[in-house]
Amino acid sequence: MNFTNAYILGIQRRSDYFGERTANYRTVDTISVEGYIDVRASNTDLKGVRQAIQQIDNYVAAASSSSSIMEAITINETGFGTGRIVSLDFPASSATDEDQIRIGKYTAEIEVYNSGDIRSTFESQTRSLTLVSADDSTDIFTKSNHNLLDGVEVEITAMTGTGPSLNTRYYVDVTSENNFQLYEDPSRTSLVDVTSVPFIANFLVYYTVPFPQFLDNISEDFSYSLSEDNTYELNHSLSITYISGIEAGGSAIDPISTSKTLAGILFDQTPTQFSTVIDNSYGSISVASRKYTNETYNLIDGSCDFDRRLVLLPSGKSTYSLRVSNSFSFDEGGIVTVSENGEIEPRSADFLTEAISALDTEIANSYNRCNTVYTSYKNYLGTNAGSLNNRAVSTSKNVNNSSAKSSYSVQYTDDKSFKNLTFLEERTTQLSESDNIVTVNENGTITSVNFKDAEFDSFSLIPSRSDVKTRCQSFYTLNDKTNTLKNLSNKFTVPKYGKQLSYEYSFTDDPDVFDNGTFARRKVTIDDKIGTPNQAAFIVPNVTNQILHTPEQTSLGTRSVKMEGQLRRVQFTNNLDTRPNPTSAIDTSKSDMLQQAYSVYANNNQIQKVGTDTMYITNASYSFGSDDTFSMSIDAAFSMQRSATANQNLVFNP
Numbered sequence: 065m066n067f068t069n070a071y072i073l074g075i076q077r078r079s080d081y082f083g084e085r086t087a088n089y090r091t092v093d094t095i096s097v098e099g100y101i102d103v104r105a106s107n108t109d110l111k112g113v114r115q116a117i118q119q120i121d122n123y124v125a126a127a128s129s130s131s132s133i134m135e136a137i138t139i140n141e142t143g144f145g146t147g148r149i150v151s152l153d154f155p156a157s158s159a160t161d162e163d164q165i166r167i168g169k170y171t172a173e174i175e176v177y178n179s180g181d182i183r184s185t186f187e188s189q190t191r192s193l194t195l196v197s198a199d200d201s202t203d204i205f206t207k208s209n210h211n212l213l214d215g216v217e218v219e220i221t222a223m224t225g226t227g228p229s230l231n232t233r234y235y236v237d238v239t240s241e242n243n244f245q246l247y248e249d250p251s252r253t254s255l256v257d258v259t260s261v262p263f264i265a266n267f268l269v270y271y272t273v274p275f276p277q278f279l280d281n282i283s284e285d286f287s288y289s290l291s292e293d294n295t296y297e298l299n300h301s302l303s304i305t306y307i308s309g310i311e312a313g314g315s316a317i318d319p320i321s322t323s324k325t326l327a328g329i330l331f332d333q334t335p336t337q338f339s340t341v342i343d344n345s346y347g348s349i350s351v352a353s354r355k356y357t358n359e360t361y362n363l364i365d366g367s368c369d370f371d372r373r374l375v376l377l378p379s380g381k382s383t384y385s386l387r388v389s390n391s392f393s394f395d396e397g398g399i400v401t402v403s404e405n406g407e408i409e410p411r412s413a414d415f416l417t418e419a420i421s422a423l424d425t426e427i428a429n430s431y432n433r434c435n436t437v438y439t440s441y442k443n444y445l446g447t448n449a450g451s452l453n454n455r456a457v458s459t460s461k462n463v464n465n466s467s468a469k470s471s472y473s474v475q476y477t478d479d480k481s482f483k484n485l486t487f488l489e490e491r492t493t494q495l496s497e498s499d500n501i502v503t504v505n506e507n508g509t510i511t512s513v514n515f516k517d518a519e520f521d522s523f524s525l526i527p528s529r530s531d532v533k534t535r536c537q538s539f540y541t542l543n544d545k546t547n548t549l550k551n552l553s554n555k556f557t558v559p560k561y562g563k564q565l566s567y568e569y570s571f572t573d574d575p576d577v578f579d580n581g582t583f584a585r586r587k588v589t590i591d592d593k594i595g596t597p598n599q600a601a602f603i604v605p606n607v608t609n610q611i612l613h614t615p616e617q618t619s620l621g622t623r624s625v626k627m628e629g630q631l632r633r634v635q636f637t638n639n640l641d642t643r644p645n646p647t648s649a650i651d652t653s654k655s656d657m658l659q660q661a662y663s664v665y666a667n668n669n670q671i672q673k674v675g676t677d678t679m680y681i682t683n684a685s686y687s688f689g690s691d692d693t694f695s696m697s698i699d700a701a702f703s704m705q706r707s708a709t710a711n712q713n714l715v716f717n718p
Contacts, residue, residue: 065126065149066138067172070099079180082282088180089276094150094173097139100161101154101168116164120154123170127152134278134309134316137174146310147176177277177309191329193218193267198225198258204243205258205265212236212244213325215252215311217270225263228256233270274325275317278309281367284330293387296376302327305367319366324359327370331357375409383412384422390437399479400442402434402452408470415468423461423470430474431456438478450478455513457488487512487525493539502545503552503572504536512563522558522565529554532569540573547573582652583694586629588660594668595621595704620701621671622682625660627653631692639690646688653686653696661700671704678703 073096079088103115127149129135137147150173155162162169196207212218216236220228228234234246234256246256273279285301304326306319360369376385387407394400406426410418435452442448456474463470482488491508510525529551537549549571557566576587595618601610631649661681665673679702686696 065135066141067097067099068140069102070097070139072096072139073098080279089273089279090180091178091277093176093178095137095144095147095176097172097174099170099172101164101170102166103168104166107165111165113164116168120168120170123152123154133307134177136310137176144174145176147174148307148309149173150175177307179275179277190268190270191332193269196265196267198227198261198263198265200225200227200258200261200263203227203255203258204239204245206243208242210238210242210244211325211328212238212269213274213322214238214315214317215250216274218246219268219270220265221268223263223265225258225265226260227258227263228265273329274322275306275309275311278307278317278322279304279326280307281305282326295387298374300331300372300374302330302370303367304370305365308366320361320363320368323361323366323368323370327359327368331355331370331372383418384408384410386422386426388426388433390434392437392441394445398448399477400438400448400450400452401457401475401477402438403473403475404430404434405473406430406471408472410468416463416465419463419468419470423463423472427456427459427461427472427474430472431476434474434476438476442478448478450480452476452478453482455482457482457513458511489527493536495539495543501572501574502540502547503570504540504549505571506532506536506569507567509564509566522563523556525565526556526567529569533571536569536571540571545573549573550577550579552577582632582648583629584632586627588625588627588657590660590667591624591626592664592668593622594671595619595702618704620703621664623661623664623700623702624697625657625700626695626697627657628695629653629693631688631694633692639692644688644690644692646686646694649688649694650686650696653694654684657696657698661698664700664702674703 075096076094078092078094080090080092081088101116101119103119107115133148134146135149137144151171153171154164155169155171156164161167193207193210193212196205196210198205214237217233218236219233220230223230228246234248235250235252237245237247237252239245248254248256281303282305283303285299287299287301289297291297304323306317306322308316308319311317356373358369358371362368385408389405391403391405392400393403408419408422408426410416410422412418431452431454435454438452442450453476455476457477458473458475460473461470462472488511489508491506494505494507496503496505508527510527512522512525533549533551540549550573552570552572552574553568554570555568559565577585597614598617598619599612599614601612603610629649631644631646634644637644658681662679664679665671679700681698682701683699684697686694688694
């Protein structure tokens with residue numbers, strides 16, 4: 065912006081400080097200018113204000129031409145550097161120097177920003193940038209997320225390769241978030257030439273507050289706390305606003321990027337101790353757990369807010385911090401259980417790996433802590449000579465992949481039945497009776513002590529049917545029962561994940577249930593219809609009484625035999641794929657049912673058999689289904705002896 069026909073009314077200098085005049089980070093010079101617009105040469109007829117308005121429009125257009133709020137300031141052809149036009153007024157009145165016909169007036173306020181002295185304010189005035197590579201064909205330096213800004217001063221402290229000089233100040237020109245070039249002068253006109261590869265260098269970055277002259281506002285707040293569970297917490301808040309000034313190379317700075325860079329510097333220079341008031345027993349902030357940051361940007365006015373939270377759990381380790389809680393309990397049998405729950409927050413750069421590794425470390429250390437608790441409290445309710453088993457009853461782990469936090473829970477017991485075993489077993493036995501049929505059930509859960517892996521064989525932990533039957537038979541006998549139990553059903557539950565399974569065995573003394581053979585269950589029912597004497601009453605004319613004719617014969621008797629059963633399932637066979645063959649069931653059932661049919665005389669001792677061919681089959685059928693059900697029925701007819709002897713009543717009277 066070029067101000068002509070102007071003179072300076074005055075200059076005021078303001079110094080801006082961090083806090084209560086702790087450090088002067090910039091000075092602001094406010095220049096008051098007054099000038100005149102002389103249009104007498106162009107407005108020869110001295111009519112109208114068109115010529116003056118045109119000059120005013122030129123001033124307004126010039127003041128608005130830059131995309132930055134900063135621009136070069138020239139007063140009467142004398143340069144004043146870059147500055148910010150705060151106000152530009154064009155008064156108009158009847159006064160001779162303000163009538164806008166011959167002469168117009170303008171006034172302006174300009175702010176010029178200069179860096180202050182803040183070198184002694186920060187613990188470190190530099191930061192390191194290591195393992196920076198360079199390309200000799202493009203002279204571009206590469207460092208992932210270098211966090212540099214245009215115009216920042218750097219110095220090479222060590223390098224392999226040739227081109228730049230050691231311990232010489234260079235000026236940065238950023239080309240991307242991972243690449244930059246170096247110049248020998250602040251205006252960035254003389255490029256630093258890299259002349260050989262490979263080129264690897266270490267840098268010192270010289271700035272504490274980037275472009276402090278353009279820092280318009282900054283505020284900072286710390287808060288410390290120590291919770292009831294001895295967890296330290298630090299909250300660090302920053303509010304930063306930059307104006308879009310022009311750096312030495314002539315480029316406008318980005319207020320948002322510059323604010324982010326300053327926030328990173330300030331966050332890195334937080335106090336090393338949590339607080340001088342709150343006891344600091346867990347180490348410095350630099351070894352605290354993960355840092356969580358919230359960032360808010362206002363793209364209109366360039367203001368930025370940053371909040372960082374650091375947490376340090378009570379048990380500080382070198383690469384992680386740990387919170388541990390223990391519990392101690394007695395059950396009704398006097399068995400003691402000690403539990404430990406832990407929360408882990410990693411500190412190392414490889415957060416997720418450390419969170420997982422720390423789990424194994426602290427679970428391995430958990431027994432000693434639990435044993436200390438056990439030793440302190442085991443005699444609380446009376447003398448206890450037991451000892452805590454060093455194998456955990458249960459262990460669980462949890463890892464949050466997003467936050468890289470992990471937690472675990474582990475439990476120990478002094479139950480002697482669990483000592484040195486590979487699994488823990490709990491079982492109950494029950495006996496029930498209905499319609500004179502007794503059923504004995506054993507229900508159990510089995511938990512492996514070892515961790516489950518790809519080769520975990522859960523089925524090998526299921527107790528054998530013979531062992532369970534022996535226990536159930538003993539329990540059956542103890543309840544004054546004398547029959548033999550047979551297997552009724554088995555049920556096993558094995559989860560896809562986890563290491564605990566459950567089972568249920570059921571046994572019965574039901575005579576229709578079998579442990580071996582073709583049928584697992586079979587029930588036979590019999591229906592008999594005994595033959596009756598054949599007789600008929602006749603009416604004879606002129607005879608007073610009816611005549612009862614008894615030919616000394618009887619009708620045929622019938623026996624229906626019906627069997628319903630469940631075939632024994634063939635192991636690992638799918639009936640939908642392999643159709644079952646019922647031949648064995650048919651042969652076995654046919655023989656048994658014919659025997660049942662022929663037993664009609666033995667079952668009814670008042671029936672007398674007539675000869676050897678006195679029974680024949682009138683109907684026989686069977687059916688079976690894909691669910692292994694099977695049924696068969698036989699209908700048989702038979703005759704009875706009807707020979708009369710002296711004084712024998714031929715009327716059948718069973």
